[in-house]
Amino acid sequence: MRPSIVKAQPADVLKDASMIKQKEMMANHYNRLTSAHETGAKVASTFVPGNLNELIMCFDLVNNLPEVNAIQSGLRKQSGAYIMEAERAGHSEDVCTYVKSDIGMMMKGNIGPNGKKLPDPDVLLLSYTGCFTFLKWFELLREQYKCPTIFLQTPYMADGKVTPNMIQYMVKQLKEDVIPTLEKVSGVKFDIDRLREYLAKSAKAEDDLVYILQSGKNKPSPIDAYFGGIYYIGPIFGAFRGTDDAIDYYRFLREEVDQRIAAGLGPVTPDGPMGEEKYRLVVEGPPNYTHFRQFWKMFYDEGAIVVASSYTKVGGTYDYGFRHDPDRPLETLAEYCLGVYTNRSLPMRIDMLCDYINEYEADGLLINSIKSCNSFSAGQLLIMREVEKRTGKPAAFIETDLVDPRYFSAANVKNRLESYFQMIEQKRSSAGAAA
Amino acid sequence: MTQPTTSEIIARCEELYQDLNFTAARVWKEAKPGRKVIGYLPVYVPRELIHAAGMLPLGIMGGGDNLEVIHGDAYYQSYICRIPRSTIELGVSGRLDFVDGMLFPSICDVIRNLSGMWKMLFPEVYAKYFDVPQTYKDEIGGTFYIGEMREFLSDLEKIAGRKITDEQINTSIRVYNENRRLVNELYALRAAVPWQAPASEAYLVIRAGLLLPVEEHSRLLRQYIDAAKVEERPIKDNCKVVVTGMFCEQPPLNLIKSLELSGCYVVDDDFMLVSRWLIGDVPESGDPVYNLSQAFLHRSMSTAAKYEPNLEEKGQFLVRAVRDTGAEGVIFASTSFCDPALLDRPMLQNVLKAADIPFIAFKYAENSGQMQPIREQAGTFVDSIKLWSVA
Numbered sequence: 001m002r003p004s005i006v007k008a009q010p011a012d013v014l015k016d017a018s019m020i021k022q023k024e025m026m027a028n029h030y031n032r033l034t035s036a037h038e039t040g041a042k043v044a045s046t047f048v049p050g051n052l053n054e055l056i057m058c059f060d061l062v063n064n065l066p067e068v069n070a071i072q073s074g075l076r077k078q079s080g081a082y083i084m085e086a087e088r089a090g091h092s093e094d095v096c097t098y099v100k101s102d103i104g105m106m107m108k109g110n111i112g113p114n115g116k117k118l119p120d121p122d123v124l125l126l127s128y129t130g131c132f133t134f135l136k137w138f139e140l141l142r143e144q145y146k147c148p149t150i151f152l153q154t155p156y157m158a159d160g161k162v163t164p165n166m167i168q169y170m171v172k173q174l175k176e177d178v179i180p181t182l183e184k185v186s187g188v189k190f191d192i193d194r195l196r197e198y199l200a201k202s203a204k205a206e207d208d209l210v211y212i213l214q215s216g217k218n219k220p221s222p223i224d225a226y227f228g229g230i231y232y233i234g235p236i237f238g239a240f241r242g243t244d245d246a247i248d249y250y251r252f253l254r255e256e257v258d259q260r261i262a263a264g265l266g267p268v269t270p271d272g273p274m275g276e277e278k279y280r281l282v283v284e285g286p287p288n289y290t291h292f293r294q295f296w297k298m299f300y301d302e303g304a305i306v307v308a309s310s311y312t313k314v315g316g317t318y319d320y321g322f323r324h325d326p327d328r329p330l331e332t333l334a335e336y337c338l339g340v341y342t343n344r345s346l347p348m349r350i351d352m353l354c355d356y357i358n359e360y361e362a363d364g365l366l367i368n369s370i371k372s373c374n375s376f377s378a379g380q381l382l383i384m385r386e387v388e389k390r391t392g393k394p395a396a397f398i399e400t401d402l403v404d405p406r407y408f409s410a411a412n413v414k415n416r417l418e419s420y421f422q423m424i425e426q427k428r429s430s431a432g433a434a435a
Numbered sequence: 436m437t438q439p440t441t442s443e444i445i446a447r448c449e450e451l452y453q454d455l456n457f458t459a460a461r462v463w464k465e466a467k468p469g470r471k472v473i474g475y476l477p478v479y480v481p482r483e484l485i486h487a488a489g490m491l492p493l494g495i496m497g498g499g500d501n502l503e504v505i506h507g508d509a510y511y512q513s514y515i516c517r518i519p520r521s522t523i524e525l526g527v528s529g530r531l532d533f534v535d536g537m538l539f540p541s542i543c544d545v546i547r548n549l550s551g552m553w554k555m556l557f558p559e560v561y562a563k564y565f566d567v568p569q570t571y572k573d574e575i576g577g578t579f580y581i582g583e584m585r586e587f588l589s590d591l592e593k594i595a596g597r598k599i600t601d602e603q604i605n606t607s608i609r610v611y612n613e614n615r616r617l618v619n620e621l622y623a624l625r626a627a628v629p630w631q632a633p634a635s636e637a638y639l640v641i642r643a644g645l646l647l648p649v650e651e652h653s654r655l656l657r658q659y660i661d662a663a664k665v666e667e668r669p670i671k672d673n674c675k676v677v678v679t680g681m682f683c684e685q686p687p688l689n690l691i692k693s694l695e696l697s698g699c700y701v702v703d704d705d706f707m708l709v710s711r712w713l714i715g716d717v718p719e720s721g722d723p724v725y726n727l728s729q730a731f732l733h734r735s736m737s738t739a740a741k742y743e744p745n746l747e748e749k750g751q752f753l754v755r756a757v758r759d760t761g762a763e764g765v766i767f768a769s770t771s772f773c774d775p776a777l778l779d780r781p782m783l784q785n786v787l788k789a790a791d792i793p794f795i796a797f798k799y800a801e802n803s804g805q806m807q808p809i810r811e812q813a814g815t816f817v818d819s820i821k822l823w824s825v826a
Contacts, residue, residue: 090784092769092777094514094798099778128569128742132544135569135742136778142746143782151570151742155579156541158550158564165582169568172575345564346551371514374774378519379548381510382555399512 050129074289074403130342237315278303494645750786
């Protein structure tokens with residue numbers, strides 16, 4: 001099948017063929033998850049940053065990602081009620097809304113996006129990478145599910161480097177805690193060659209993912225690397241890394257992107273092909289999911305396109321060269337976890353955003369600061385100032401939340417964006433006048 | 436030498452507490468050429484290593500309620516706690532210009548990211564994110580922690596310009612063992628006779644230990660304990676409570692006083708955990724880094740910033756604190772926007788419910804000024820315990 005633009009459901013939303021394919025993959029995965037009891041499959045809950053999908057598959061476990069469930073609840077306008085349910089049960093209004101959405105969903109019967117009940121996990125793989133909240137989140141889930149919980153600690157890359165001590169620590173945890181417990185839970189013996197096979201497949205899909213993300217360097221950019229990027233990262237950050245499905249998907253997507261580059265086209269938005277590319281932005285921070293389309297529309301209506309984003313690196317910084325390496329199976333898993341965006345020090349994050357602005361020839365940096373995500377948000381005002389200083393490009397700051405609809409003020413966000421676009425225009429005019 | 440009274444000791448401690456220029460630490464540094472000061476944030480760093488390097492470990496617990504935050508607010512959104520912004524204020528206003536290094540312990544994402552901010556803002560100052568293991572097997576977490584401590588020691592050696600020997604570290608361990616014994620003695624005294632050593636006084640005495648050389652602080656502790664024991668003070672019909680959640684951003688002193696005024700005897704707490712993080716003595720001979728790692732892994736306090744691998748053990752530290760001190764209830768006092776404390780709170784409350792221990796909860800910031808709601812809430816809590824508790 002060749003890529004094309006197709007009409008999808010709901011009827012007024014346009015999607016790329018790759019988006020339809022991605023949606024089908026995700027739907028199939030949720031069906032696999034919700035039928036786990038019937039099929040006898042066992043379920044491992046884990047997180048996107050530090051997701052060890054290749055290892056999980058070695059034990060025939062099905063990967064369940066509570067963050068992705070919360071995102072799905074946000075997109076379906078269900079997270080608000082879930083969050084309030086959790087708050088009524090005693091969870092603070094101050095803390096991460098992914099956690100509260102997940103817990104609220106659990107309290108309301110744990111119904112997945114396909115309308116069926118999600119199974120209780122057989123094991124919680126607490127891969128503690130880049131976010132302190134993960135640690136508490138799985139303690140909360142453990143209290144509920146009372147299932148085995150495996151802790152894998154990823155040291156923080158505070159000094160901008162990976163030390164041998166960090167790698168040894170992680171490999172030891174994998175060898176002595178993670179793998180033996182997964183063997184016990186699943187009843188499947190660990191086969192390192194099976195892991196190598198999956199890792200080789202991961203690397204293939206990662207090559208194509210990088211090609212796709214870096215296509216944002218074209219003018220016009222054939223992709224939106226933030227809103228569209230959410231679709232693109234779904235399979236590889238979720239349950240498909242290491243599979244043939246992922247290889248096929250990213251090859252398909254790459255062809256689609258190549259067609260757009262050849263035709264000089266921008267990305268497809270929910271309202272149709274993107275019009276003239278007026279503003280090229282780099283975005284830092286996660287998006288808001290409760291008003292995803294409305295949020296995106298504020299950009300494409302103004303001709304603004306995101307050419308690179310940090311959020312599409314939370315599940316791996318492949319564009320900085322990392323590939324899963326089947327020749328060093330455990331070490332490569334450790335390096336993967338260590339390198340994810342939120343496990344990188346603030347100076348590393350600043351360097352990365354400056355690189356993006358320069359390499360993607362962006363007009364500036366936009367920070368979407370998320371109220372309930374300290375891992376991303378703490379320090380973003382300094383990031384903004386430093387990136388502005390180094391690149392000479394204007395930066396702007398908006399505030400929303402991941403999945404809490406109470407913290408999305410459309411008028412406020414729109415006003416700020418419009419002012420920001422004016423600021424870019426002024427900067428261009430003054431640059432033109434100076435030349 | 437005349438034994439000072441409690442009020443004299445407290446006046447001295449309060450002066451240290453109020454001094455946002457850290458004069459005592461500056462004086463210590465200036466007294467001898469080559470002296471260095473290493474600042475650290477909550478919750479825990481092995482101060483023994485800094486001491487062994489001949490340096491002064493200086494606890495930076497934010498700016499409290501007396502610091503006007505002007506620059507710090509420009510670095511943080513409104514939904515982030517106050518300690519990082521007041522710490523930045525201390526830095527950019529020059530109040531920490533004498534500090535030769537800063538440690539940012541692994542406690543939460545905000546303090547973690549602050550370590551990077553510090554590197555950006557003060558590139559000439561040594562800044563380290565001090566990572567600790569969250570897994571507690573000797574050969575896994577222990578080996579990692581030993582590696583981290585050795586790396587830190589190597590950094591200290593570069594700053595000090597000399598080697599740090601095992602003997603020097605063992606000497607420092609001895610000094611800190613003594614200090615911890617005295618801190619624990621003060622806590623035991625307060626739990627047994629809380630009217631003799633009120634929480635607001637104990638707080639100031641312990642807090643002084645973050646600012647003074649440890650040897651001086653141990654003398655001060657001894658003096659306070661001895662003076663508090665013999666002073667005649669009235670016994671009030673207060674309710675014994677354990678306070679939890681204050682392990683990072685510190686409460687304003689007025690908040691502790693308000694709890695006391697509303698009828699609480701605070702008999703245990705998690706203020707400034709660094710002072711008693713390690714439980715019991717650390718061996719004073721042998722490989723000191725190994726001994727410190729063993730103490731951290733197997734004999735250290737529980738707090739929200741630490742992973743509890745055993746579901747059955749989750750929150751039991753709080754139940755034990757209640758039982759050991761004879762407390763009648765628990766007050767969850769958490770900093771606004773504190774992820775570790777606020778995410779942990781529902782789990783701890785479930786444990787208390789199961790143990791039939793009453794509790795209340797409120798939030799605060801280090802600069803909270805309005806104490807009336809807290810007084811009313813705590814007062815009502817105390818009344819309800821007094822009126823309806825089975826005991």
